[in-house]
Amino acid sequence: MAAMRALRIGFAVILCLSAIACGGGGGTTSGGGGSSSGGGNPPPATANTASVVVDAGPMGDNVNTLFTSVTVCAPGSTTNCQTIDHIQVDTGSYGLRILAPVLTTLTLPVETLANGNSLAECTQFLDGFSWGPVALADVKIAGETASSVPVQVIGDSRFPNIPSGCSGTGGTQEDTVSEFGANGILGIGPFELDCGDCDVNMEGLYYACSGTTCTGTLVPAALQVPNPVTHFAADNNGIIIDMPAVAATGAVTLSGSLIFGIDTQSDNQSGTQTVLTVDGNANLLMTFNGQTLADSFIDSGSNGIFFADSSIATCTNTQISTFYCPGNTLTLGLSIQGNNGVMANNLTFNVGDTQTMLSTAPTDTFNVLPQLAGTLPAGNDASFDYGLAFFYGRRVAVAVEGSQTSVGTGPYIAF
Amino acid sequence: MPLFRSLEFKLASLPFALLACALVPGIACATLGEPEVSVQTDVANLHASIKSSADRSGYKVHEIQLATGTMLREFIGADGKVFAVAWNGPTKPDLRQALGKYFDTMASAPRAKFHNRKHMRIQQGDLIVEGSGHMRALTGRAYLASAIPGGVNLGDLH
Numbered sequence: 306m307a308a309m310r311a312l313r314i315g316f317a318v319i320l321c322l323s324a325i326a327c328g329g330g331g332g333t334t335s336g337g338g339g340s341s342s343g344g345g346n347p348p349p350a351t352a353n354t355a356s357v358v359v360d361a362g363p364m365g366d367n368v369n370t371l372f373t374s375v376t377v378c379a380p381g382s383t384t385n386c387q388t389i390d391h392i393q394v395d396t397g398s399y400g401l402r403i404l405a406p407v408l409t410t411l412t413l414p415v416e417t418l419a420n421g422n423s424l425a426e427c428t429q430f431l432d433g434f435s436w437g438p439v440a441l442a443d444v445k446i447a448g449e450t451a452s453s454v455p456v457q458v459i460g461d462s463r464f465p466n467i468p469s470g471c472s473g474t475g476g477t478q479e480d481t482v483s484e485f486g487a488n489g490i491l492g493i494g495p496f497e498l499d500c501g502d503c504d505v506n507m508e509g510l511y512y513a514c515s516g517t518t519c520t521g522t523l524v525p526a527a528l529q530v531p532n533p534v535t536h537f538a539a540d541n542n543g544i545i546i547d548m549p550a551v552a553a554t555g556a557v558t559l560s561g562s563l564i565f566g567i568d569t570q571s572d573n574q575s576g577t578q579t580v581l582t583v584d585g586n587a588n589l590l591m592t593f594n595g596q597t598l599a600d601s602f603i604d605s606g607s608n609g610i611f612f613a614d615s616s617i618a619t620c621t622n623t624q625i626s627t628f629y630c631p632g633n634t635l636t637l638g639l640s641i642q643g644n645n646g647v648m649a650n651n652l653t654f655n656v657g658d659t660q661t662m663l664s665t666a667p668t669d670t671f672n673v674l675p676q677l678a679g680t681l682p683a684g685n686d687a688s689f690d691y692g693l694a695f696f697y698g699r700r701v702a703v704a705v706e707g708s709q710t711s712v713g714t715g716p717y718i719a720f
Numbered sequence: 721m722p723l724f725r726s727l728e729f730k731l732a733s734l735p736f737a738l739l740a741c742a743l744v745p746g747i748a749c750a751t752l753g754e755p756e757v758s759v760q761t762d763v764a765n766l767h768a769s770i771k772s773s774a775d776r777s778g779y780k781v782h783e784i785q786l787a788t789g790t791m792l793r794e795f796i797g798a799d800g801k802v803f804a805v806a807w808n809g810p811t812k813p814d815l816r817q818a819l820g821k822y823f824d825t826m827a828s829a830p831r832a833k834f835h836n837r838k839h840m841r842i843q844q845g846d847l848i849v850e851g852s853g854h855m856r857a858l859t860g861r862a863y864l865a866s867a868i869p870g871g872v873n874l875g876d877l878h
Contacts, residue, residue, distance in 0.1 A: 368834060397838055397854035429811050430837035431853050431860065473816035475823065475849075476840065477831055486835075492855065501810060501856055502789060509788040509811040586857035602854055607838045611852065624833045627841045681839060682850045684875035686808065686859060690838055690852055 352448030353540045353570050357548075359559040359693070361672045363391045363482050368674050369608040369693045371546075373563055375401065375491060376445040379413060380453040386445075387411045391488045394546070394563060395606030396703050396718075397587075398492030399499040400530035401444055402428065402457040404481065405437060407488045413440035415463075416455060416528055422513035424528060425464050426457050428499070429510065433477030435459040435485065436467045438514075444533045446491075449565050451536035455528060459485065466517045470509070490606070492532060493544050495587055495703050495716030499530045535705055540566025542708035543715060545573055546605060550698030553634075553655060555662075555671040559697065567702050567710040575712040578702070580719040581643025587716065590642040591689040600688040601641070603701070603718055607692030609674075610654055613683035620660050628659035628679040639689070643717065654678075654694070673697070751820035752805050753864060756780075756796045765817050768792070776876070778869045779803070786813055790858075794818075795877060797869045804863035804877045810856050819862055822847050826862070 357373045371394040378386035389407055415438045416424040428435040437459040444451040460480035472478065479485045492499065500510050508521035511529070535541055548561035566573050581589055583602075591601035594614055609628070614637075620630035635656040641649040657676030662668040675694040681687060695701070704715030712719065771783040771791070784792040790809025797803045805818045816823045826849050829842040839852040840860075846867075851860025861877055868874070 395837075399855055428855075429858065430855070431851055431858055432835060432837055432840035469816070470814060473814040473823075474812040475815035475819070475826060477835070479837075494855070496856065499855060507788050507810065587854065588857060600853070600857070600859060602857075604838055604854055606836075606854070608834055608836050611839055627832065628834070677834075679834075679839075680841065681852045682841075682861065682874075684878050686878040687875075688852045688859065692836075692838075 353565045354572065355447040355563045355565075357394055357546070357561050357563045359673045360557075362486055363488055364486060367486055367608070368672050369677060370486070370672075371561075371605050371693055371696070372487065373446065373491065375403075375489070377401075377403065377408075377411065377413070377456070378443040378445065379411065380441050380443055382443070385411060386443075389488050393487040393490045393606060395490050395492050395604075396494045396544075396546070397602065397604035397606040398430075398490065399494055399496055399532045400457060400492045401442075401454075401489065401533050402435065402437075402459050402492070402530070403489035404485055404487075405458050405461040406482060408458065413442050413456070413458060415440050415458075418513055418522070418524065418528070420513070422515050422522075423464075424522075424524060425512045425514050425519055426499075426530065427468070427471035427474070427510055427512065428457060428459075429474050430476070430479065433479045433484075434471055434474050435479045436464070436471055437461045437480070438464050439511075439528070439530060444536075446533075446563075447565065449534075449537045449540060451533040452538075454533050454536045455530045456533070457530050459489075464514060464517065464519070466519065468512060468519050468521070470521060471512070474509075493534050493703065494532065495543070495583055495718065496706050497531055497535045498526060503529055532705065534565060537565060540569045540573070541705075542569065542710060543567045543702060543704035545700060545702045546696050547700045548696045548698065551673050551675055553676065554657070554668055555675055556673040557671055559673045561696075567704055567708075568712075575702070575710055575719070578700075578712070578719045579647060579649045580645070580713045580717050581641060581647055581649060582645040582713070582715075582717040584644040588688075589644075589718070591691070592640045592642070593637070593689055596687065598687050598689045600686060601690070602688070603641075603691045603695050605693050605696055607690050608677070609692050610656070610678040610694055611681045611688075611690040611692065612678070613681050613687050615683065617656065619680060622660055625659050625663070628677065629656050630658050630660050631656055632658055634658070634676060639691075645713075645717075649720075654691070751818060752802050752822050752862060753867070754802055754820055756800050756802065766792070766814055778871055788813075792818060793878070795863075797867060801867065803867035803869070804861060806861035806878045808853075808857075808859040808878070810858070812858055812860065815862070819849075822862065822864075 374390045376388040424439045511524040512519040513522035545564040639652045655676045656678040702719040706716040708715040771785040780796045795804040829844040841850040849862040
């Protein structure tokens with residue numbers, strides 16, 4: 306196991322050197338604004354295109370997790386900056402969040418409310434929560450800049466006391482790189498803000514802190530953590546994730562592009578793709594195995610294909626008992642309907658045997674596992690979560706709510 | 721979904737079943753594994769209001785509308801104890817309140833291999849906590865496997 310992990314890290318380092326703007330041994334580099342890029346394959350980053358990669362991640366244990374590098378600077382500074390590698394690219398959330406320990410040379414100013422209190426956030430994920438202040442930063446990715454944009458600094462030692470209302474939401478406290486599984490997360494889903502209602506009647510996410518005492522608060526939209534793409538000076542109406550196809554059994558790594566803007570440059574033009582608008586929860590309606598699943602979603606931040614099908618065996622290995630182990634690979638059908646009624650019919654996906662993937666060469670060293678699939682709760686409100694595997698071999702556009710492109714108005718996902 | 725919608729319709733069409741448990745002594749919305757008591761305390765702690773209560777076959781459901789916009793449902797068996805809670809909405813409920821003593825049981829569960837921020841399933845003794853969802857749309861439930869009344873479909877616990 307240790308040897309396998311070392312091998313994975315080795316591959317990751319090799320890839321890091323060749324394909325993506327990476328940091329030094331500590332995971333970051335400091336000084337000098339803007340991103341850098343290596344040569345080789347894929348092409349170096351251009352003004353609106355960042356390199357992305359699926360690799361083992363900072364702890365060496367990730368699968369199907371997409372990463373990029375982001376440069377953050379103190380607002381207005383071109384020298385007080387750090388480039389952070391292994392920021393997860395997530396179309397299922399909104400906002401840039403960085404783990405405090407990777408900000409080794411940079412202290413970002415915490416936002417203050419009108420009453421002088423500092424602003425902190427309890428970000429809720431399905432499996433846990435992340436606590437930390439909201440700070441201002443200039444966020445630079447490829448050639449794009451979002452100036453003085455709110456970002457969350459997770460696990461900041463200046464805010465040590467997690468309110469009980471935050472920890473009470475349960476699950477894992479994801480406040481370290483180890484627990485988070487990334488140096489940060491770049492939420493670039495189809496909405497603008499990480500909270501729909503926090504300026505008027507929802508006090509569960511944001512907190513006003515006086516000293517180390519924090520109390521739930523409403524917060525004006527302008528102070529909330531936004532999808533940073535919406536704050537770029539240009540190319541700010543959405544993103545395109547363009548990933549090459551990968552062998553059915555997977556690969557050690559996979560590199561692709563994160564392109565900013567839709568129909569704003571020659572490299573991000575819409576074509577004849579299917580445009581599916583998402584509903585008020587950013588969900589789609591998927592039909593699988595005769596079930597209509599209204600709360601379904603396509604998500605670059607999910608590391609498998611997750612759905613309920615009691616006819617497929619789950620793995621007997623208790624470590625992976627929520628994943629499918631059908632023995633032979635299954636090919637299953639799926640259709641997806643947008644909120645606009647547009648259908649993407651006759652899609653197929655494969656479900657591999659998870660135990661075989663993990664215990665048999667060469668897939669046991671792979672970080673790209675397109676056939677990795679697991680369970681979700683069955684029931685009348687069941688969901689289908691089509692994770693990063695959906696993006697393999699596709700060019701997927703995510704248009705932000707209210708934004709115009711040549712093929713529609715966001716929020717939509719198109720492929 | 722069609723089943724879910726028809727069920728909602730049924731609730732709406734049966735006003736006698738819509739007992740606001742905050743207003744009716746003896747009908748309560750409480751904590752997983754605990755008797756159905758003292759709804760006022762629970763609701764106050766959750767900054768919530770009771771939307772409705774209904775009898776289903778073999779059990780009762782209380783719907784608690786949280787101020788955050790999230791709906792919390794508590795399922796009470798014939799023995800008067802809460803055997804499941806379920807939630808969906810933009811944020812999770814205060815599970816320390818809703819799970820009671822089982823909150824620590826959930827916290828003690830080891831983290832799963834290939835854990836992911838968009839879904840979870842914990843099985844720790846009799847307790848199962850599971851869900852899926854992404855930022856601004858989270859769905860989950862917790863239940864005591866041995867306490868599910870006979871004939872109850874897990875799919876209805878949402």
